Every structure is written in structure tokens, then in C-alpha cells.
Amino acid sequence: MKKTTKSFLQLHALLLVAVFLLPGCIPDSTPEAFTFASQSKVSPDTLIESEAVTISGINIPATLSITGGEYSIDGRGYRANPGAIKPGQKIRIRVRSSAESSGEATATLTIGGVSGTFSVKTVNFTGRVEAEAASPIGGASTVADSAASKGKTVFAGSAGLGISTDDSVDAKALILAYRTDTAGTLEAKVNGASAGQFTLRPTAGAYATASVVVSVHAGDVIAIANPSTAGASETYLDYVQFADSPFKWVSTVANAADPWASDGVAVAANGDIYVSNYKTINRVTPDGQVSVFATGFGSVNGFNFDSKGNIFVADYEGNAVRKVTPDGVVTTFASGLNGPGGTWVDKDDNLLVSQYGSGNFFAMGAAVLKITPDGTVSTYASGAPLQDVVTILTDENNNVYAGNWASGTLFNITNGNVSQLAVVGGASNQVCYSRGYIYVPSPTISQVRRVSLDGTVDTFSGTDTRQIIDGPLATADFFRPNSCTISKDGTIMYVMEREHGILRRIDAGLP
Numbered sequence: 001m002k003k004t005t006k007s008f009l010q011l012h013a014l015l016l017v018a019v020f021l022l023p024g025c026i027p028d029s030t031p032e033a034f035t036f037a038s039q040s041k042v043s044p045d046t047l048i049e050s051e052a053v054t055i056s057g058i059n060i061p062a063t064l065s066i067t068g069g070e071y072s073i074d075g076r077g078y079r080a081n082p083g084a085i086k087p088g089q090k091i092r093i094r095v096r097s098s099a100e101s102s103g104e105a106t107a108t109l110t111i112g113g114v115s116g117t118f119s120v121k122t123v124n125f126t127g128r129v130e131a132e133a134a135s136p137i138g139g140a141s142t143v144a145d146s147a148a149s150k151g152k153t154v155f156a157g158s159a160g161l162g163i164s165t166d167d168s169v170d171a172k173a174l175i176l177a178y179r180t181d182t183a184g185t186l187e188a189k190v191n192g193a194s195a196g197q198f199t200l201r202p203t204a205g206a207y208a209t210a211s212v213v214v215s216v217h218a219g220d221v222i223a224i225a226n227p228s229t230a231g232a233s234e235t236y237l238d239y240v241q242f243a244d245s246p247f248k249w250v251s252t253v254a255n256a257a258d259p260w261a262s263d264g265v266a267v268a269a270n271g272d273i274y275v276s277n278y279k280t281i282n283r284v285t286p287d288g289q290v291s292v293f294a295t296g297f298g299s300v301n302g303f304n305f306d307s308k309g310n311i312f313v314a315d316y317e318g319n320a321v322r323k324v325t326p327d328g329v330v331t332t333f334a335s336g337l338n339g340p341g342g343t344w345v346d347k348d349d350n351l352l353v354s355q356y357g358s359g360n361f362f363a364m365g366a367a368v369l370k371i372t373p374d375g376t377v378s379t380y381a382s383g384a385p386l387q388d389v390v391t392i393l394t395d396e397n398n399n400v401y402a403g404n405w406a407s408g409t410l411f412n413i414t415n416g417n418v419s420q421l422a423v424v425g426g427a428s429n430q431v432c433y434s435r436g437y438i439y440v441p442s443p444t445i446s447q448v449r450r451v452s453l454d455g456t457v458d459t460f461s462g463t464d465t466r467q468i469i470d471g472p473l474a475t476a477d478f479f480r481p482n483s484c485t486i487s488k489d490g491t492i493m494y495v496m497e498r499e500h501g502i503l504r505r506i507d508a509g510l511p
Contacts, residue, residue, distance in 0.1 A: 029112045032057035036093055036109075036118035040167075044122045045099040052090040055111060061086050062112040069095035069107025069118065085111060093118040101126040102133055102167050124167045124242075131237040134163035137225045140237075147207060148238045149177070149511070157235040162186065162225025171216040171242035172435075173491070176224060177511035178210065179203045180235040188212045189223040196489065198224070200235065201286075207238055209508035211246035213435065213490040238511060246491040249509020250461060250476035252468070253494070254288035257501035264302040264342075264430050265483045265496045265503070266311065273485070273494050274311065275503060276300035281311070281324065284503055294328045301356075302342030302390065302430045302483070306349045306373075314340035319358055321351070321371070334377055338365055341390035341405070342430055346398055349373045352380060354392040354402060365389055368402055368413065381413045385420065391431045393438070395453065401438060403428040408442060410451060422457050424449040430483035434490045441481035441495050448481055448495060461506065468497060473506065 036050040055062075061084045064071070070078040072092045073085055085091060095107040097120050106119045131154035132142040138160035145153040156162045157180075174188055176198050186198040198210040216222065224240060256262070257277040264276040273284040274293060281300055283293040294311075298318030303311050311324040316339055323333040333351075339358030345351055350372055357365030367382035368389060380400070391403030391410065400413040401421065408424040410431075426442030426449070433439070438451040439460060447462030462478040469477040480499040486492065493506040 027060045029058050029060050029062035031055050031062060031111050031114050033114060034111075034116045036116055038119040038121070040121040041123040042097050042120050044097055044101070044103070044125065046097050047094055048097050048120045050093040050118045052092050053116070054088065054090050055085055056088075058085075058087050058112065064091075064109060064111040066093070066107060066109045068105070069093050071109055095120055097122050102129055104133075121167075124169050127169050127171065127242040128239055129165050129167050129242075130239045131163050134165040134167075134240075137162040137164050137223060140225075143236075145236065145238075147179075147205075148236070153179075153236040153238050155235070156186070156226060156237050158232045159226050159228050159230045162223060163237055163240070164221060164223040164225075165240070166219060166221045168216055168220045168222050169218050169242045171244065173211050173213050173243045173246040173508075174198075174216065174222065174224075175209050175211045175241040175243050175246065175248070175508040177207050177238035177241075178236060179205065179207045179238070180233055182233040182235075184230060184233060184235070185227065186210075186224050186235075187227050188214065189225075190214060190216060191221050192223075199489075207511040209511050211243075211491040211508040213246055216242060243508075246508050247460075247493055247506045248473055249471070249507060250473060251470045251505050251507075251509070253286075253503040253505045254284055254290050255501055256282055256284045256290055256496070256503035259499060259501050262496045262498055262501055263316075263483060264300060264314075265485045265494055266303055266305060267485045267487050267492070267494055268305060268309065269488050271487065273503065274303070275496060276303065276483075277501075281313070294324045294330050296330050297322060301340065302354075302392070304343045304345045306345045306351075308349075312343045312345060312351050314343045314353065316340060316356065316358070321353055334369075334371055334375065337369070338367070341365070341388075342392045344393045346394045347396075348398075352392050352394070352400065354389040356388055356390050356405065368392060368400070381416050381418055383418075385409070386411065386418055391428050391440075393431065393433050395433055395436075399453075401433075403431060403440070405429060408440070408444075410438065410440070421453075422451045422455040424451060424457055427482075430485075432484040432486045432493065434486045434493075439484055439486070439493065441478070441484045443480035443482040443498055446478050446480065448478065448484065468500065468502065468504075470504075472509070478504070 065082045132152040140161040188195045195214040196212040256275040261278040281294045301314040301316040303313040309326040313322040321334040341356030342354040353369040355365035355367040366386040368380045370380040390405045403410045408428040410421040426445035440449040446466040448460045450460035482498040483496045495504045
């Protein structure tokens with residue numbers, strides 16, 4: 001009997017050993033790897049839950065701990081202190097999202113020595129992405145810089161380096177804050193397609209801004225990087241801002257003309273600005289250097305460039321249109337006109353000329369002429385309601401707009417038929433156009449008005465106070481603005497102050 005009992009116990013022990021040697025039967029508190037799907041574009045300062053994850057690979061309870069958040073097992077209440085989880089149970093993580101725009105918060109859960117992290121990123125509610133929060137391109141690196149907006153900047157100083165982000169919002173322009181020691185460009189891409197270039201200038205150690213006008217939608221992938229041919233430079237990226245316009249800040253460029261002497265301004269493809277100065281045209285570099293470009297006019301009013309860089313000038317007192325070559329040679333293109341007030345060259349190099357009428361302050365000129373590149377003159381539109389016409393321009397579809405000086409009334413001219421578009425509320429001299437808006441500097445109300453192509457009028461910049469104050473677009477002031485022009489890429493507007501002869505600049509502004 002004793003022998004039988006002993007044999008039974010030995011057999012039972014062997015069976016137990018065999019059972020524990022079977023797969024999965026050895027006590028195991030180390031789970032298989034687990035993950036929690038990250039979440040983006042969540043609300044700020046909000047408790048965000050992960051999905052439920054089943055913990056596998058354990059056959060006995062396993063200890064757990066969490067940092068940065070809380071956990072819940074099988075739907076029970078959330079807790080942050082250490083605990084244990086049993087085989088097959090499900091667990092969630094909860095974390096409070098950052099209060100900042102595009103901010104990131106994480107919580108890390110550790111079970112039996114294995115960790116999984118839950119990450120949440122808040123929605124971009126400021127329309128701005130810090131460069132160090134974007135993905136690096138081409139090995140671009142983040143470095144500390146106390147002058148940068150959050151103490152960090154991304155070095156992108158050689159070919160292929162830059163940043164990429166999908167944390168974008170609906171916008172009509174991208175504004176980049178940067179600093180660099182050399183002039184250059186950075187290419188902007190939207191969803192892999194080229195969208196233009198940021199033009200960089202040496203910034204002497206400070207941060208500056210550059211912009212690109214482009215349509216962007218929420219979730220688009222934005223890449224900003226050096227072209228493949230770029231040379232090495234000390235170039236750093238601070239942030240990219242998604243904006244409704246590149247026009248954010250007003251600054252003063254230079255005393256560009258004599259007081260009361262300027263009636264026109266135009267910007268060339270290379271960025272130089274040309275300003276009328278009664279009987280001369282002055283050239284102003286973007287950094288404010290002023291020189292005489294061309295002379296020999298009766299009086300220079302509005303002027304505009306053709307595709308070859310020639311300037312066509314409305315010589316009001318000379319009753320003519322003068323042509324000025326890129327090297328400053330002046331010739332007469334058309335003569336015998338009735339006090340031409342403005343010119344505009346359309347995309348086919350046809351010239352439109354407004355006839356203000358000679359000899360009177362409030363003249364009765366009521367015609368717009370068209371002059372082909374070979375010099376053939378014809379009447380494009382005439383008669384009421386046109387009167388003392390100065391403003392003349394076209395949009396990208398070659399629709400023509402003209403404006404009366406005294407009343408500030410803008411007209412649409414279609415196939416010679418004139419209809420009223422808008423009344424801006426002040427006198428209208430030389431205006432400018434870009435991407436669906438006509439901008440009207442009015443010397444009588446000391447403001448720049450903006451007119452959409454459906455006729456809606458609002459105040460673009462300037463207050464009721466007549467003074468010259470630089471700064472944010474909403475608080476800057478003008479004295480007697482009377483002409484404007486916009487750079488070819490649509491990112492810079494120049495406005496002339498007639499009474500003082502001061503050239504103002506409106507662009508993306510300070511970083």
C-alpha cells in the first residue's frame with residue numbers, strides 16, 4: 001500500500017512538471033508588445049481616451065504603472081497609481097491634451113517591463129507651426145536659439161534641408177520666419193507640387209519674414225526646403241504661419257520723391273520700385289536706396305511695365321504716353337492725347353490709357369484708349385458715366401476696371417460697356433490689383449480701401465487719423481496715400497504718400 005501511494009505521488013509530480021513545460025503554462029507576467037494609436041487635431045485642454053487594448057502574452061496577473069496619464073481596466077474607473085492586470089483584460093489610457101495650439105501630450109503605460117505610449121496632438125488653432133514641431137527634411141536639425149519664438153530653430157542651411165508638416169489649416173498664403181546670412185530661396189510645396197519660392201535676404205542675425213501666396217487646405221502636406229542646387233549657408237527656420245493674406249505689416253522704405261510730386265508707383269520683376277517725381281522717375285531698391293532713373297517728362301502720372309521690362313508712362317502735361325526702356329531711354333509712344341492719367345499693360349502687352357482731361361483740376365476726360373504693341377490707337381470705352389478717369393487696370397482674366405478721381409467710383413468695362421462696380425468713399429488716383437481685390441489708396445480719407453470684384457468695399461489699412469505710423473496692418477496709419485503697386489508674386493504692396501514723398505511697404509512684417 002505504501003509503495004503504491006509513493007508511486008502515485010511520483011507520477012503526479014511528473015505530470016505537474018509536464019504540464020508546466022507545455023507552451024503557455026509557465027507562469028508569465030511579461031506581455032506581448034502593445035500599442036495605442038496616436039490621435040491628432042484633438043481639442044485643447046481636454047481629457048482624451050485611447051482605444052481599448054487587450055493585453056496578451058501573460059498567464060498570471062502582471063504589475064503595471066503609468067506616467068503622464070491614467071488607465072482604466074475593463075471599463076472601470078480611471079486611476080494613476082500602480083496596479084495589476086489579469087490575462088485577457090482590456091485597458092485604456094486617458095491623457096489631458098495640451099492647452100497649446102499643435103501641442104503634444106503623452107502617457108506611457110508599463111506592464112511587466114513592456115511599455116506602450118499614447119500620444120495626442122491638439123488642433124492647430126493659431127494657424128502657426130513651429131519649425132521644431134515639424135518633420136525634418138534631408139537631415140535638418142533642431143538647435144537652440146534664444147532669439148527664436150520658442151527658443152528653438154531648425155537649421156536648413158544646405159541643399160535639400162527643410163521641414164514638412166501636415167498640421168495645416170485653410171489659408172491663402174504661407175508666411176515663413178527665418179534668419180540667414182546670405183540671399184537665397186526656399187521652395188514651397190503643397191502635397192508634393194511646387195507652390196512657389198520664399199525669397200530670403202540677409203538678416204544680420206535677426207529674424208525676418210518671407211511669404212508665398214498659395215491656396216492651402218486643412219490637412220495638406222506643406223514642405224519648405226532648400227532647392228537641390230542650394231549652397232551651404234547659415235539659414236534657420238523659426239515657424240511657418242498659415243495666413244489669409246501676405247499683407248500683415250506696414251513699414252517705411254524711404255523718402256522716395258519730393259513732397260507733393262509723386263503720382264505713380266510700379267514695382268519691377270527684380271523687386272526695384274519706380275516712383276514718379278513730377279518730371280522724373282526715381283528708382284528705389286528694396287533696401288531704400290534712391291536714384292534718378294529717367295528724366296525729360298512734362299509730368300509723370302501713372303505708369304506700368306510690359307513683359308519686356310519697358311515702362312509706359314502717362315505724361316499728363318505732355319499729353320502723351322512715353323516709353324522708357326530698362327536702361328532709362330525715353331521715347332514717345334503715343335502723342336496728342338487728352339491729359340492721360342494712368343496706364344495699364346495687359347497680359348498681351350496691349351496698353352490701356354485713361355484720359356483724365358488736360359488743363360483742369362477736376363477735368364472732364366471720359367475715355368479709355370487701347371494701344372496695341374505696334375502703336376495702333378483705338379477707343380476702348382468713352383462717355384458717361386466715365387469722368388476725370390485716372391485709375392485703369394485689368395484682372396487676371398483681362399476684365400477692365402477704371403476709376404474716377406474725385407468721386408472714387410470704380411467701373412467695370414466689358415466690351416466697351418461701362419457699369420458701376422463700387423464707390424470707395426474717397427478720391428481714387430493710382431490703384432493696384434491682386435488675386436480678386438482692387439486696392440485703392442485714397443488721399444482724401446487717409447486710408448487704403450479694398451474692393452472685391454463683386455463690389456464689396458472695406459478698409460484695408462489706415463484709420464481716421466491722418467498720420468504716418470508703421471506697425472500691424474490694423475493699427476498703422478497713412479497721411480495722404482495716393483498710389484500703390486504689388487510685386488509680381490503678390491507678396492509685397494508699396495504705397496506712396498504724396499504729401500511727404502514717402503514710400504511705404506506692406507508685407508508679412510516682423511516675425
